[in-house]
Amino acid sequence: MNYESTIPSDDFAKMDESEDRARSRRRLILAAVAAVALLLAYIGYHYFLGGTGAGDDDAASQAPTVTVIIPGKQQVTRTINATGTLAARREIPVSVVGEGGRVTNVYVDAGDWVKQGQIMASIDRAVQTQQAVSLEASVGVSRADLNLAQSNLDRAEKLVDRGFISKADIDRLTATRDSAAARLRVSQAQLNETRARNSRLNIVAPKAGFVLDRSVEPGQTVTQGSGTLFLLAQDGEMELQAKLGESDLANVSVGTTTQVTPVGTTKTLTGQVWQISPIIDTQSRQGTARISLGYDSALRPGGFASARIRGGTSEASVLPESALQNDSKGSFVYIVGPDNKAVRRDVVIGSVSAAGLTITSGLNGNERVVLRAGGFLSPGETVLPKVQKKTGGA
Incomplete structure (x- = not known):
C-alpha cells in the first residue's frame, strides 16, 4: 500500500535546522574537552615529570639574575662613636681672697684672656x-x-x-x-x-687662662662668702667628656687620637684621650673617656659634641650599603647558597667609613653576598648569581 506523507514541508525544514544546531554544540563541546586535555597534558609535562630534569631547567631559566660579591676580610680600624658634654679641662673658680669690700673696677669680662697675676677686679681700700x-x-x-x-x-x-x-x-x-x-x-x-x-684686696688671676664667666659688677660688696666671681679655663684648654659603654671603654687607651665635632657646626677638631674613667656608672653601665682639646671658638663648655675614637684594628668583612637590609629583627644580608637559593643572614654592623660598612658579626668573608636588589628577594628563592669583582675599598 502506498501512503502519502501528511507532514508539511515547513516542518521538514525546521527539523533540519535543529539537527544542525545540535551538531554545532557537539563540535564545541569536543573542542573544549580537547583544549582542557591539552592544558592538563602541558601541566603534567612541566610539573609532574620533574624526574627527567626538564622542570628544574625551566625553573632555572626563569630565575632572576642577581649580582653577588665575595667580601673576604681585611684590616679595619675600629671606630667608636660617642657623644658627650664639653667642659674646661681645668676649671678654676676665682673668688675673694682677702677681707673683701666694695668693688671699684672690673677689668675683664667673659671671653677675655688673662695672664697669671693679672688684676681682674679691684676693691675700695x-x-x-x-x-x-x-x-x-x-x-x-x-x-x-x-x-x-x-x-x-x-x-x-x-x-x-x-x-x-x-x-x-x-x-x-x-x-x-x-x-x-x-x-x-x-x-x-x-x-x-x-x-x-x-x-x-685685688681679685687677680691665679693662672693664665680664658675667662668663662663673670659674676661681679662695680659697686657690688663682696666678701669671702660671696662665692665665685670669675670662672677660668686654665690655659684655655677644653675637653669632651665622652660617655662609652663597658665594651667600648675597654678598647680605648690613653693617647688615642680622636675626631670631635661640636653640635651645630661642621668643624672637626683633633684631640686625644687623656683620662679614662676608673669606674662604671651602676645605672647607665657607662664610663667616661675625657678627650683633651685645644682652645677653639666652636668649643663652648656645657654644649654637646660627637666623637669618633679609634679603638684598634681587627679583621672584618666590609660591604657597600646597598647589600644591607633592615627589618624589625635588625640588619641582614642575603647570601646565595650552593643550590643558588637566597638565604637570609643576620649581621651586626660596626663602623662606617668611605670603604663601606664593617660587618663585625655574621659573615666569615667567603659567602656570596647579594650586592643589590636584596629587597626584592625572599628566603629560599632561586636566583642566578653573577659575581662582581671587588674594586678599591668595595
Missing part, C-alpha cells in the same frame, strides 16, 4: 690705705727711738773707762736700745701685714 700710712709713721717713730737709744748707749760706753758711768747704767741703756729695736721690728711686721692684706 681707702680705710686700709690710711691704716698703712699710720703704720708707716709708727715704723718711723720706732726707728727714731732705736737710733736715740743706740746713740745714748754709744756715748755711755765711752764714759765707762773714765768712771762717769757705771756698769749698771750701761746695762740699762743696752736694754733700752734692744727694746727700741724690738718695737721697730713689730711696727715693720704690722706694716708688712697691712700691705699684704691690701694687695689681696
